[in-house]
Amino acid sequence: MITAARDYLFFLRRCLSVAFIGDWRYYTWMALLTGVCLLGLNAYTKQLVHGLVVTGMTDEVSWGVYIANFTFLVGVAAAAVMLVIPVYIYNNEELHDLVIFGELLAVAAIVMCLAFVTVDLGRPDRFWHLIPGLGQLNFPASMLSWDVVVLNGYLLLNVHICGYLLYCRYQGRKPSKWFYIPFVFVAIGWAISIHTVTAFLYVGLGGRPFWNSAIVGPRFLASAFSAGPAIIILALQIVRRVTASSAAVDFTRPYQGDAPGRPASLADLDQLAANLPGLAALPLAARQELLAGAAVIPVAPGDLLLRQGETGHEVFFVLRGQVVVKLEEGGRYRVTRTMGPGGQLGEVSALSATPRVATAIVEEAGAVLRIPGGTFRRLLEFPAVEPVLRHRMNTRLMITDKALLTLRSILQVSMIINVFLLANEVFKEFYSGNLHVASAQYLFLGLHGYHALVPWIWTAVVFNLVAMFILVLPLSRSLKWLDVACVLCIVGIWIEKGMGLVIPGFIPTPLGAIVEYGPTWNETLVCLGIWALGLLLYTLFLRMAVPILQGRMVQANEDPRGKSRALHKTTHCPMQSSSPHSLVGGVLHPDSKTVAPESRSHLNPSRSRFDRLTVSDKLRGIGPTGNDLRPATPAADPPRGPGAARS
Amino acid sequence: MTSPEPTSYPEPPRAKDISRRSFLRSTAAFAGLSALAASLSPLRELSDFASADEFMQKYYKEMTPDDMAKVLQRIENDVERQYGMRPHVRDLKPMDGVEFVYALNLTRCIGCRKCVHACVAENNQSHNPEIQYIRVLKLPHGSLDMEKADHNYAPESVPEKGFFYMPVQCQQCRNPACVKVCPVNATWQEKDGITVIDYDWCIGCRYCEAACPYFARRFNFTKPEIPPERLNPNMAYLGNRPRKQGVMEKCHFCVQRTRDGRYPACLEVCPVGARKFGNILDPDSEISYIMRTKRVFIQLKEEMGTSPRFFYYFDK
Numbered sequence: 001m002i003t004a005a006r007d008y009l010f011f012l013r014r015c016l017s018v019a020f021i022g023d024w025r026y027y028t029w030m031a032l033l034t035g036v037c038l039l040g041l042n043a044y045t046k047q048l049v050h051g052l053v054v055t056g057m058t059d060e061v062s063w064g065v066y067i068a069n070f071t072f073l074v075g076v077a078a079a080a081v082m083l084v085i086p087v088y089i090y091n092n093e094e095l096h097d098l099v100i101f102g103e104l105l106a107v108a109a110i111v112m113c114l115a116f117v118t119v120d121l122g123r124p125d126r127f128w129h130l131i132p133g134l135g136q137l138n139f140p141a142s143m144l145s146w147d148v149v150v151l152n153g154y155l156l157l158n159v160h161i162c163g164y165l166l167y168c169r170y171q172g173r174k175p176s177k178w179f180y181i182p183f184v185f186v187a188i189g190w191a192i193s194i195h196t197v198t199a200f201l202y203v204g205l206g207g208r209p210f211w212n213s214a215i216v217g218p219r220f221l222a223s224a225f226s227a228g229p230a231i232i233i234l235a236l237q238i239v240r241r242v243t244a245s246s247a248a249v250d251f252t253r254p255y256q257g258d259a260p261g262r263p264a265s266l267a268d269l270d271q272l273a274a275n276l277p278g279l280a281a282l283p284l285a286a287r288q289e290l291l292a293g294a295a296v297i298p299v300a301p302g303d304l305l306l307r308q309g310e311t312g313h314e315v316f317f318v319l320r321g322q323v324v325v326k327l328e329e330g331g332r333y334r335v336t337r338t339m340g341p342g343g344q345l346g347e348v349s350a351l352s353a354t355p356r357v358a359t360a361i362v363e364e365a366g367a368v369l370r371i372p373g374g375t376f377r378r379l380l381e382f383p384a385v386e387p388v389l390r391h392r393m394n395t396r397l398m399i400t401d402k403a404l405l406t407l408r409s410i411l412q413v414s415m416i417i418n419v420f421l422l423a424n425e426v427f428k429e430f431y432s433g434n435l436h437v438a439s440a441q442y443l444f445l446g447l448h449g450y451h452a453l454v455p456w457i458w459t460a461v462v463f464n465l466v467a468m469f470i471l472v473l474p475l476s477r478s479l480k481w482l483d484v485a486c487v488l489c490i491v492g493i494w495i496e497k498g499m500g501l502v503i504p505g506f507i508p509t510p511l512g513a514i515v516e517y518g519p520t521w522n523e524t525l526v527c528l529g530i531w532a533l534g535l536l537l538y539t540l541f542l543r544m545a546v547p548i549l550q551g552r553m554v555q556a557n558e559d560p561r562g563k564s565r566a567l568h569k570t571t572h573c574p575m576q577s578s579s580p581h582s583l584v585g586g587v588l589h590p591d592s593k594t595v596a597p598e599s600r601s602h603l604n605p606s607r608s609r610f611d612r613l614t615v616s617d618k619l620r621g622i623g624p625t626g627n628d629l630r631p632a633t634p635a636a637d638p639p640r641g642p643g644a645a646r647s
Numbered sequence: 648m649t650s651p652e653p654t655s656y657p658e659p660p661r662a663k664d665i666s667r668r669s670f671l672r673s674t675a676a677f678a679g680l681s682a683l684a685a686s687l688s689p690l691r692e693l694s695d696f697a698s699a700d701e702f703m704q705k706y707y708k709e710m711t712p713d714d715m716a717k718v719l720q721r722i723e724n725d726v727e728r729q730y731g732m733r734p735h736v737r738d739l740k741p742m743d744g745v746e747f748v749y750a751l752n753l754t755r756c757i758g759c760r761k762c763v764h765a766c767v768a769e770n771n772q773s774h775n776p777e778i779q780y781i782r783v784l785k786l787p788h789g790s791l792d793m794e795k796a797d798h799n800y801a802p803e804s805v806p807e808k809g810f811f812y813m814p815v816q817c818q819q820c821r822n823p824a825c826v827k828v829c830p831v832n833a834t835w836q837e838k839d840g841i842t843v844i845d846y847d848w849c850i851g852c853r854y855c856e857a858a859c860p861y862f863a864r865r866f867n868f869t870k871p872e873i874p875p876e877r878l879n880p881n882m883a884y885l886g887n888r889p890r891k892q893g894v895m896e897k898c899h900f901c902v903q904r905t906r907d908g909r910y911p912a913c914l915e916v917c918p919v920g921a922r923k924f925g926n927i928l929d930p931d932s933e934i935s936y937i938m939r940t941k942r943v944f945i946q947l948k949e950e951m952g953t954s955p956r957f958f959y960y961f962d963k
Contacts, residue, residue, distance in 0.1 A: 034679070042686035049692045051869035051892045052851075053776070059865050062856040122851020122866065122893025125697055129706075129831040129850055136706050136832040136848070144830035144854050206951050207824060207860025438794060510948075511782060511815055511862045512793030 007555065011170055015544040018553065022543070025242075033536040040529010043522045044119055052122060055523040060515035061506040063120070065527055068498030070116040072227070073109045073534075074198045075220060075497070077154065079228015080106035081191035082410050088184050095403050097549060101239065102232055103162045104541040106191075110155040112534035119526050143201045150194045157187045162545075170548050171555045174391045195220050202505065210439035210505045213428070219421045220497065225414035227493040229407045230486035235538070236407075237479065240399045243334045243546055249326055249359050253302040256362075257312060257370075261297035264369055268296050271319050272369060275342025278384035290379065294371045299323075299362040306346050306360040313373040315350045318343040321366020327358040338363070338551035344392055350376055401479065408482055412471045415489060419468050422461075422496070442514070443504040450507075452516045457500050463492030697891075706832070707845040707885075715884070718847075722888055729889075730873070734880040736888055739906040741839035747900055747956065748840070748927040748934050749911075750944075751814060754962035755921035758783055758805040758812030762913035762922070766816075769901060769912035770887040771879050773871030780898040781816040781913060782862060791945070816913070817842065817863035817898035818947060818955030825855035825864060834895070840956050841900050843885040851893040860951050864897045900924070927956075 022030075047054050057064045083102035086092040118124050129135035130148055139145040161183050168175040199220040202211035269287050273280040279287075296319065299305070305316055308328050316323075322340050326333045336358055339345065349356045350373030362368075371379075380386050429440035441447050446454050467488035476482045508514045519527070547553040700721055705714055719736045727733045763781045772778040784796035788809050796813075806812065823842050826834050833849040836842045856864045870892040882888040883903035890896050901911040905924070914922040925934030937960065938944075945959040 035682070038682050038686040041683075042689065045687055045689040049689050051867070053869035055868075057868070059856065059868075060862075062853040062866060117852075120852065122853070122895075123849065123891075125702065126831075126848070126850045129833070129848060138830050138832045142828050142830045142854070144828065144852060148830065201854075204828070205824070205858050206953075207858060207948070435792065435794065506857070508794060509862045510793070510860045511784060511798070512796045513798045513862075 007171075008167070011167060011555070014553065018547060019540050019543050026543075030536065030539065033532045033539070036532035037529050037536060040526050040532060043525035043529065046522055047119070047526065048124075054520060056518050056520045057523075058515055058517070060509045060513060061503060061517035063502055063506070064517055065499065065519040065523055066116050066120040068502045069527055069530070070113050070120070071198060071220075071502065072494050072498045073113045073116065074151070074195055075224025075493075076228050076231055077106040077109035077113065078191040078195040078221070079224045079232070080109075080158070081188050082225050082229050082414075083232065083407075084184060084188060084191075086406065086410075088181070088188075092406065095406060098232075098236060098399065098403055100162055100165060100545055100549065101236060101542070103158045104545060105232060105235060105538060106158045107155065107162065108534045108538040108541065110151055110158070111537055112530050113151055114155075115530045115533060116527075119530070143197060143204050146197045147194075147201060150190065150197050154187070154190050154194050157183055157190060161187060162541075166545055166548050169551075170553060174387065192221065195224050202501070205505075207510050208439075208505045209436035211501075213425065215421055215425055215428075216501075219418070219425065222414050222418035222421055223493045223497050226411055226418050227490050229411045229414070230489045233404055233407050233411070233486050234483065234490075236399050236404060237483070239542055239546065240329070240334065241332075243550075248333055249304070249328070249361060250302060251304070251307075253304055253361075255305075255307065256297055256299050256303045256368075257305050257307070257314065257316075259295075259297045261295035261370065264291050264294035264296050264371075266291070268294075268319060268369055272317055272342065275340075276317070276385065276388060278382070278388055281384040282382055286382065290371065290375055292372075293375065294369060296367050296369055298365075298367045300365050301362055303362040304359065305362065305368065306356045306358065308357065308359045309355050311349070311353075311355050312346060313350050313353070314370050315347045315373060315376040316345050316360070317369040317371070318345075319367045319369050321362060321368075322364035323360050323368070324363045325358045325360045335550045335552065338554075340554070341366075343551075344389065347376055347389070347393055404479065404482065405477065408471065408476060411486070411489070415464070415468045415471055418493070419464055422464070438508050439504040442507050443500060447508065448514060450514050450516055452518060453499065453503060456495050460492045460495035460500055463488040464496065467492060701847065704847050706848055719884065722882075722884070726878075726882075726889060730875040730878050732875060732878055732880055734878070734882045734888070736882040736884060737903070738884040739886070739902055741837045741841070742906065744928055745926045746838075746840045746928050747819070747905060748925065748938070748958070749819070749900065749956060750923040750934060750937050750941075750958045750960055752921040752923070752962060753811060753813060753945075753959050755919045756783075756812045756814060757919055757921075758785060758800070758807075758810075759918060761916045761918060762814060765912045765916035766898070768877060769879055769904070770899075771873055771882070771889050772865075772896070773867065773890075774874060774877070775872040776869065778865045778867070778871070778896070780863070780865065780896075781814050783812055783814045785810050785812055813959065814913075815861055815863070815947065816957070817900075818861050818953065818957040819898075819900060821954035821956065822952060824858040824860060824951070824953060828854045828858045830854065837885075839906070841902060841905075842897075843899050843902065844895055844897065845885065846888070846890050846894045846896065849894040851895065853895065855895060860948050860953060861955075864895055866895055867892050 043054075055064060055066075080102040083095055083099050087095050087099050118127070121127070130137055130145070132139070137145045137148065139149065161180050164180050165175055196217050199217040202208070203213065203216045206212055266287060269279065269290065282290075299321060305323060306312065306325070318339050318341050320341055322338065323343060323345060324338045325336050325345060327336045328334075337343075345360050346356065348354070376389075380389060426440070426444070429437050438447060442450065443453050443457050445451070467485045470476050470481055470485040470488070476485050503517050507516065698721075700717075704718060710718065715738050719738060722736050723734055726736075760781075760783050763779050763783060766772070766780050767774070767777065770780065772780070782798060784793065784798060785800040785807075786792075786796050788811065791813075800807075819840055819842055821836075821840070823836055826836055826842060830852060831848060831850055834842060834844045834855060851866070853866055856866060867890050871890055873889060878889075879887060881903055883906070886899050886902040901909075901913075905911055910924055911922075914924050923934055923937050925932035927934055927938065929935060938958070941960040943961055946955045947957070947959070
């Protein structure tokens with residue numbers, strides 16, 4: 001129990017230290033966001049001192065751009081389920097890894113929502129009045145109290161799901177279904193509820209005819225399920241771009257995928273079994289059967305095992321050393337996974353007889369076991385190993401075009417529904433021509449000479465329509481056009497359901513007065529600060545999640561189930577001693593794996609273990625922007641060229 | 648562990664690197680901290696922050712008489728410190744067998760706005776920015792379409808031909824939209840029909856302001872300013888005691904007067920006797936007589952189902 005807690009704290013600490021490592025682009029971006037955050041904080045402190053008078057809000061228009069942003073962002077948070085549903089209900093493999101990105105986005109969006117509500121409060125110091133037990137939460141009568149409950153609940157759900165899945169991936173174990181699948185299903189319902197409840201905030205007000213319409217709820221969901229996936233599509237492409245900074249593959253290095261090697265023996269299988277739970281449980285006859293056609297190939301750093309685009313029917317298991325898999329897209333390379341002993345590669349093309357999807361390069365000398373595809377298929381028939389193999393097939397970071405196009409089809413449908421519902425609303429308002437049309441008239445046409453929102457809403461309408469047409473046309477199968485449509489859709493929906501929904505509800509007032517609203521500079525700065533905070537958080541989350549998903553950051557050299565440490569020491573230490581590449585060119589070949597167990601075995605206090613790992617993390621340059629990168633010290637990364645590697 | 652331990656350590660960075668790196672690091676940390684301090688600097692002007700007692704103050708309905716006595720004492724001290732005058736703050740409870748109802752004679756009202764200003768003076772509303780509980784609408788003859796209302800009329804003299812005037816303030820609804828939406832129960836309806844606000848419990852979310860169909864609620868967007876010589880020292884906890892920045896307030900039928908057997912300030916000042924107020928549960932009261940004898944009443948926005956205790960009626 002204590003060990004588990006210590007391991008977890010250690011994991012958190014490692015995540016935190018990773019957040020401070022990156023290349024100049026990362027530092028610039030984070031510095032910029034921090035700067036904007038501080039500007040926003042400065043503006044907010046002014047608001048704290050002088051009151052909400054520093055905003056453009058008045059008694060007539062008593063909610064402004066804060067609540068507008070809040071409404072929009074609740075939608076973004078809710079839309080994370082648009083990734084979750086296809087994966088968990090329809091088992092869509094393409095989106096599998098992307099769920100974490102969607103849920104992390106939800107976490108960042110909810111934090112922003114909570115920040116926007118907080119800055120809107122006149123007395124944020126009295127927030128504790130909302131805490132049930134301490135204060136007086138008016139639940140269930142007040143829709144706002146519902147919002148407090150569902151937003152915080154959604155935050156906890158998503159933090160749990162992302163945190164658990166990432167920690168499991170870090171530990172290299174299969175997540176226990178009971179620990180997250182129920183939460184996933186609760187979260188799906190919950191996501192719908194957070195946005196419905198937010199819609200009901202408005203719908204429930206009988207005195208505001210512009211909001212008091214049953215269609216607002218469905219409209220909120222439709223626009224959320226448009227804007228959310230649009231943001232995710234853009235975010236995924238940015239992740240893809242940024243993680244694609246890996247060094248190019250040196251194709252002059254020897255290709256070892258078809259090297260003869262030596263025939264494999266049962267001892268080799270035993271070695272593999274140490275890292276492949278269940279293999280040892282197979283009957284001897286079955287294991288002997290596996291040896292047919294199997295070969296053990298010694299490999300050196302830089303050797304190639306798979307070449308993207310080539311056909312191949314063999315599957316490889318790493319016995320010793322480390323292999324990294326890189327995907328080439330448009331001339332850029334991206335690490336999709338990193339594997340130590342027990343890792344498997346080549347299984348997808350072997351099973352589906354398709355070309356190799358990526359290139360595998362040996363990073364650390366060792367040996368690999370090669371088996372024919374047919375043998376792998378046979379292996380999959382054993383219930384003892386099948387789940388492990390299947391699980392490992394999924395542990396990779398792929399952001400395929402196919403996944404983006406799946407999101408596109410979601411976006412297509414919800415955008416059409418969104419525009420349709422908007423048209424319904426417009427028809428109802430204008431055709432009947434009753435007195436309640438005043439707000440809509442103010443929004444779309446202007447009222448009694450006041451028309452501050454008219455240019456905005458027409459921009460939104462045009463953007464939404466253009467986005468919808470682009471999405472419907474085959475044009476948007478090209479990512480460039482898809483991006484254009486996403487940007488138009490995000491901006492259009494932000495205007496339409498932020499300012500375009502909140503402000504006209506107050507104009508004219510229930511007593512017929514028209515007082516217009518425009519955000520002040522101070523208010524705008526607070527908003528920008530909160531957006532910067534959200535982006536900062538999302539960047540940090542990605543910074544931590546990407547290396548874990550890529551397998552670059554794993555629980556250092558531990559038994560996958562976190563059980564007996566003695567066992568793995570005996571299995572791994574020979575590798576360490578036999579690996580001359582732990583010291584390359586006078587500098588340690590960056591690899592945290594060689595560090596952790598030693599400090600353990602030397603009974604050092606955990607602190608030194610932390611420190612050393614942190615240093616080695618830095619040398620490895622874990623993370624999206626610097627996979628092969630410059631370490632924090634000027635003592636340069638060992639060149640991966642043949643000369644250096646062999647020195 | 649066969650390999651000698653040192654091989655797994657990175658070569659120690661050279662001294663020059665360390666000093667340069669630690670220099671950069673401490674510079675960055677220093678710059679970051681000073682930026683943080685700079686961005687927080689406006690807080691130095693914060694003068695009116697809540698004291699520990701005020702921060703921890705219990706919910707109105709959960710306070711014992713002792714708690715309440717202490718709170719009233721604290722409020723009196725605060726007001727004295729701020730305005731140089733010791734007020735008399737009471738916690739007036741609703742009386743049994745009393746339900747207040749207001750009736751306003753639209754035939755008589757001349758739109759002089761004397762009620763508006765009497766209200767500001769009585770209830771210690773902020774003078775800068777000025778907060779008013781009563782909004783007088785100037786409507787064209789024969790129409791109750793609020794969109795045609797003029798809120799800012801300023802002629803030489805009132806009344807003007809072809810118009811009538813309709814003062815609107817909190818309607819003290821039987822089914823108040825504002826109470827239902829409050830996330831912290833900071834506003835509620837008392838048994839004499841008055842909807843009150845605990846100014847020390849309100850979190851300032853302004854949801855009630857959005858919910859009210861009568862534009863009756865006001866928010867303290869900044870610290871209220873009342874000239875000390877204009878302060879009304881006769882105060883009630885749920886009534887006219889000075890408010891803080893960031894909380895809601897509204898008409899409470901002058902609880903500091905009406906629960907003490909007096910008329911509201913707006914009624915007393917009305918030069919034409921358009922305003923009538925009293926206990927509807929008392930069959931002999933003036934308000935009961937009016938409700939019995941007048942033919943037509945208007946409850947503003949009756950279709951909302953809010954069922955106001957504020958009635959508009961006509962003489963002829």
